[in-house]
Amino acid sequence: MGASKTHMFSLTQNELAQVAKVLAHPARIAILEYISRQENCICNDLVDVIGLAQPTISQHLNEIKKIGLLKGTFEGKNLCYCINEKRWEELQHSFHTFFTNINYNCC
Amino acid sequence: MGASKTHMFSLTQNELAQVAKVLAHPARIAILEYISRQENCICNDLVDVIGLAQPTISQHLNEIKKIGLLKGTFEGKNLCYCINEKRWEELQHSFHTFFTNINYNCC
DNA sequence: TAATATTATCGTAATATTGCAATATAATTT
DNA sequence: AAATTATATTGCAATATTACGATAATATTA
Numbered sequence: 054m055g056a057s058k059t060h061m062f063s064l065t066q067n068e069l070a071q072v073a074k075v076l077a078h079p080a081r082i083a084i085l086e087y088i089s090r091q092e093n094c095i096c097n098d099l100v101d102v103i104g105l106a107q108p109t110i111s112q113h114l115n116e117i118k119k120i121g122l123l124k125g126t127f128e129g130k131n132l133c134y135c136i137n138e139k140r141w142e143e144l145q146h147s148f149h150t151f152f153t154n155i156n157y158n159c160c
Numbered sequence: 161m162g163a164s165k166t167h168m169f170s171l172t173q174n175e176l177a178q179v180a181k182v183l184a185h186p187a188r189i190a191i192l193e194y195i196s197r198q199e200n201c202i203c204n205d206l207v208d209v210i211g212l213a214q215p216t217i218s219q220h221l222n223e224i225k226k227i228g229l230l231k232g233t234f235e236g237k238n239l240c241y242c243i244n245e246k247r248w249e250e251l252q253h254s255f256h257t258f259f260t261n262i263n264y265n266c267c
Numbered sequence: 268t269a270a271t272a273t274t275a276t277c278g279t280a281a282t283a284t285t286g287c288a289a290t291a292t293a294a295t296t297t
Numbered sequence: 298a299a300a301t302t303a304t305a306t307t308g309c310a311a312t313a314t315t316a317c318g319a320t321a322a323t324a325t326t327a
Contacts, residue, residue, distance in 0.1 A: 162311030
């Protein structure tokens, strides 16, 4: 025991939970907010700004990348991580739908 | 090591992450969806519907309760968990703000 | 009050996450 | 090519989560 029984739930439920999991760490919230404020993002900046070690930042970035929220392009010498606008809006829509489809006609 | 360094992040970042953490499990998504569809909710129903053991359901409900998303009232003999409408809308607003405040002028 | 039904807590095992030092890889510059 | 810089991977220790059986607590009914 100890493992989530994902097979018991619908694809939609699992997908929303998976995305929420990525947002479920303040460092990743901070990383996303920081990237969105920059014209360019270099991972090394994040180490200074966020204040966690470089491997830790790299791992967090990887989690964010896994759900398609980042696109990276090489620009000159540095790798540049950017918000994947299309995916971002998709996830925004998922959360919006989840929050909107609730009704309160109980109690 | 191993513990999240929450003190390094802002209150807003920590709060959003905390809420996301509650949504980061498909069982809790399923529980919230189910409660919202019912006129009345009895925990014992959830055990059948979700398919996890009663103590597990109880624990999940507790996580959801911790962030103020449920209000419970006694109605006849059974405890009735309901969505806390006000809190729900608060969280909806938090996520909406987070998703909206991002800009994409990078890359 | 005793029996029944419902929900919560405890204890524990399995699994997952977090964080970093050490190291490896990749790209750029000298 | 060697040195430098930036990012990724590995390995490991600490902590957190998930799940459930056993049991306790609470409320309802007979």
